[in-house]
Every structure is written in C-alpha cells, then in structure tokens.
Amino acid sequence: MKGLKPQRLLRLLSLLMLLVVxxxxxxxxxxxxxxxxxxxxxxxxxRRLEAQFEQLRxxxxxxxxxxxxxxxxxxxxxxxxxxxxxxxxxPATPDTLYYIASxxxxxxxxxxxxxxxxGKLDLDEPMSRYxxxxxxxxxxxxxxxxxxxGGEPGDSFRYDGARFALLTAVIEKKTGKSFRQVIxxxxxxxxxxxxxxxxxxxxxxxxxxxxxxxxxxxxxYQGTLARYAQPYRLYGNEIVHTTYPWGGxxxxxxxxxxxxxxxxxxxxxxxxxxxxxxxxxxxxTPFVSNSGRPLVHGLGWFVQNYHGLKFIWHFGNDxxxxxxxxxxxxxxxxxxxxxxxxxA
Numbered sequence: 125m126k127g128l129k130p131q132r133l134l135r136l137l138s139l140l141m142l143l144v145v146x147x148x149x150x151x152x153x154x155x156x157x158x159x160x161x162x163x164x165x166x167x168x169x170x171r172r173l174e175a176q177f178e179q180l181r182x183x184x185x186x187x188x189x190x191x192x193x194x195x196x197x198x199x200x201x202x203x204x205x206x207x208x209x210x211x212x213x214x215p216a217t218p219d220t221l222y223y224i225a226s227x228x229x230x231x232x233x234x235x236x237x238x239x240x241x242x243g244k245l246d247l248d249e250p251m252s253r254y255x256x257x258x259x260x261x262x263x264x265x266x267x268x269x270x271x272x273x274g275g276e277p278g279d280s281f282r283y284d285g286a287r288f289a290l291l292t293a294v295i296e297k298k299t300g301k302s303f304r305q306v307i308x309x310x311x312x313x314x315x316x317x318x319x320x321x322x323x324x325x326x327x328x329x330x331x332x333x334x335x336x337x338x339x340x341x342x343x344x345y346q347g348t349l350a351r352y353a354q355p356y357r358l359y360g361n362e363i364v365h366t367t368y369p370w371g372g373x374x375x376x377x378x379x380x381x382x383x384x385x386x387x388x389x390x391x392x393x394x395x396x397x398x399x400x401x402x403x404x405x406x407x408x409t410p411f412v413s414n415s416g417r418p419l420v421h422g423l424g425w426f427v428q429n430y431h432g433l434k435f436i437w438h439f440g441n442d443x444x445x446x447x448x449x450x451x452x453x454x455x456x457x458x459x460x461x462x463x464x465x466x467x468a
Contacts (some may be wrong), residue, residue, distance in 0.1 A: 156204075157202045158201050177203075186206065187206050188206040188464065189205040189216060189464045191460070197391050197457070202218035204217035210356065210365070211365065218384050220351055220382065221321065221353060222446055223368070223446040225369070226439060227450055229438060230425065231311060231379065233423060235295050235307075236269060238403075241403045247266035250264055254293040264277065266423065272411060279415070281419040295375060304329065305333075305336060307379065316388065319381070319384070320380060321349060321380040323371060324371040352368075355442075355445035390461070394454075407423040408436050434453070436453075437449065438450050446464065446465060447464050447466065450462075
C-alpha cells in the first residue's frame with residue numbers, strides 16, 4: 125500500500141499498546157488536553173506515550189504532529205508536537221488543521237454503508253452504472269469499497285485510491301447532493317466538527333452554491349483555514365516547505381480536519397449514530413476473496429490482528445505534504461488519531 129511502510133505501522137501499533145500496559149516517564153507538554161477523569165495509571169501511560177511520539181517525530185524528521193486518544197468513547201488526551209509552521213515557529217497544537225488525505229475514505233465508507241442499511245444501495249450493483257471507467261457488470265460497488273477491483277474482481281487486495289474516488293458518483297447519485305454537502309450535513313455540522321473544512325477550495329466552491337454555505341459557515345471556514353499547517357518534505361537532509369495538496373474533495377480524499385474533530389467522528393461511530401452494530405461489524409470484517417481467503421481490508425477500513433487484538437485502521441498519505449493514521453482497538457475501547465505535516 126502506497127505511502128505506509130509495514131514497520132512504521134508496527135511502530136505505531138506498539139505505541140498504542142503502551143496504553144494497555146502500565147508505564148511511566150514524563151515530558152513537558154507544549155499544548156495538551158487531558159480528560160479530567162483520566163486515572164493515575166492513564167496519566168503515567170500518556171506521559172510515556174508523549175515521549176515516544178516526540179522520539180518518533182524526531183526520528184522521521186516530521187516538523188509537526190497532532191494526536192488524540194479516545195478511551196471508552198471519551199476524548200482522553202490531545203496534544204501537539206513540534207511546529208505547524210517551521211519558518212514562523214508556530215507550534216503544532218491539538219487544533220492545528222491538516223489535510224487528512226485518505227482518512228476521508230472512512231467518512232465515505234460510513235455514508236455508503238448507511239445507504240446500504242437504508243436499502244438505497246446494493247453492494248452488488250455494478251460500478252458501470254455510476255462511471256464510464258468500467259465496462260460490463262464485473263466490478264461491483266463492494267469490490268471498489270474493499271480495494272479488490274484490480275485484475276479479476278474479488279480475487280485479491282490492491283489498494284487503489286483513484287478507483288475509490290469513483291465511489292463519489294455513487295454517493296451523489298443516491299443522495300442527490302454533492303459529496304461536500306453530504307459530508308457537511310451528515311458529519312461536520314451535527315457532530316460539531318467546527319474545526320474541519322470540506323476541502324481547501326471550499327471558499328471558491330461556495331461561489332457556485334452560496335445558498336448552502338451561508339455567511340456564518342464561510343466565516344468559520346476562513347478562520348479555521350488560518351490554522352492550516354504548512355506541509356513539508358525532506359530534500360536530502362533538509363526539511364523544505366512544499367505546496368498545498370489538491371484543493372477539491374471526493375470519497376477518496378480532500379477533507380481538512382483536526383485530531384479532536386476526528387475524535388468526535390470516532391465517538392459517533394462507537395455510539396452507532398450512523399450504523400447499527402451489525403452494519404458496522406460488516407465494514408470491520410475482512411473481505412473474503414473469490415477463493416475464500418480473508419484479506420487485510422474490509423469495507424472501507426483495514427482489518428488486522430496484532431498481539432491477539434483486532435485493529436481497525438486507515439492511513440492518509442499525500443506524498444511530500446501530509447500524512448495521518450487512525451487506529452481503533454475495539455476490545456480495549458481505544459482509538460488513536462495521529463496527523464502530521466509531512467508524508468513520514
């Protein structure tokens with residue numbers, strides 16, 4: 125899978141496992157929120173985790189990171205590390221805005237599975253109904269959603285963000301709304317994700333549909349975009365700033381958000397505000413290949429076991445600009461959101 129090396133995922137999974145075992149250390153918090161109900165044991169674990177994250181940031185030469193941890197459907201902790209803008213020395217905080225890239229896919233998956241639950245979408249519908257990129261009825265919606273549409277549909281997993289973006293047409297046709305509008309009305313507004321922006325070009329897009337956006341919403345977006353992290357990449361041994369990513373939004377990428385706002389989304393998922401437990405479990409079950417082999421991906425989410433625990437996760441990666449990861453450990457009631465202003 126492009127943009128995510130297995131050893132880096134294992135390192136992050138190991139760090140999250142620190143919340144499952146007692147540990148202690150300390151690091152001075154640059155900008156941190158901790159739930160007042162956090163237990164002394166949680167606080168010790170968090171101090172060590174902060175030190176580990178700062179080591180990870182330094183090792184990977186990441187200018188800035190923001191992270192959040194949800195425990196038992198509450199935001200336990202959020203913190204910024206390093207700098208949102210190196211040149212201006214603006215610190216990264218919990219509220220720093222990042223391009224979350226493919227983490228947008230978890231929102232799109234939730235929309236699609238809600239349409240399935242409502243009887244408005246059949247996962248066995250052919251994608252040729254929605255895009256002329258497909259010929260015949262061989263590739264189904266479920267194949268694109270599970271990244272098994274490459275080669276013989278359903279045979280094997282092959283991550284394909286470009287094909288996943290074609291699910292935008294499915295959502296828009298079934299809802300009669302733009303994907304941007306669906307994301308705003310279904311998630312951002314009702315969950316009070318007030319620090320999230322439905323694409324970098326939202327202010328330009330508003331000129332095409334001013335009735336939907338409204339002055340208050342646009343003013344909020346404009347204020348939030350002022351906290352947009354500067355993206356960076358490594359050029360030899362030098363960290364240099366780069367241009368911002370593509371400005372649009374699709375089922376595959378484009379949402380801008382913060383770690384605490386993504387925590388709100390995570391909590392809503394576990395409260396089953398959008399999907400019943402049965403439908404959510406369907407998303408979080410490994411897709412079975414044509415030969416009967418369970419794959420590493422479900423319906424819009426990666427699903428893997430690590431140290432005997434089930435991990436539900438997804439990554440976001442925009443080369444030379446931004447990256448992020450979102451990991452859930454349902455058996456422990458834990459979720460980790462980690463965003464960075466480089467692709468490391």
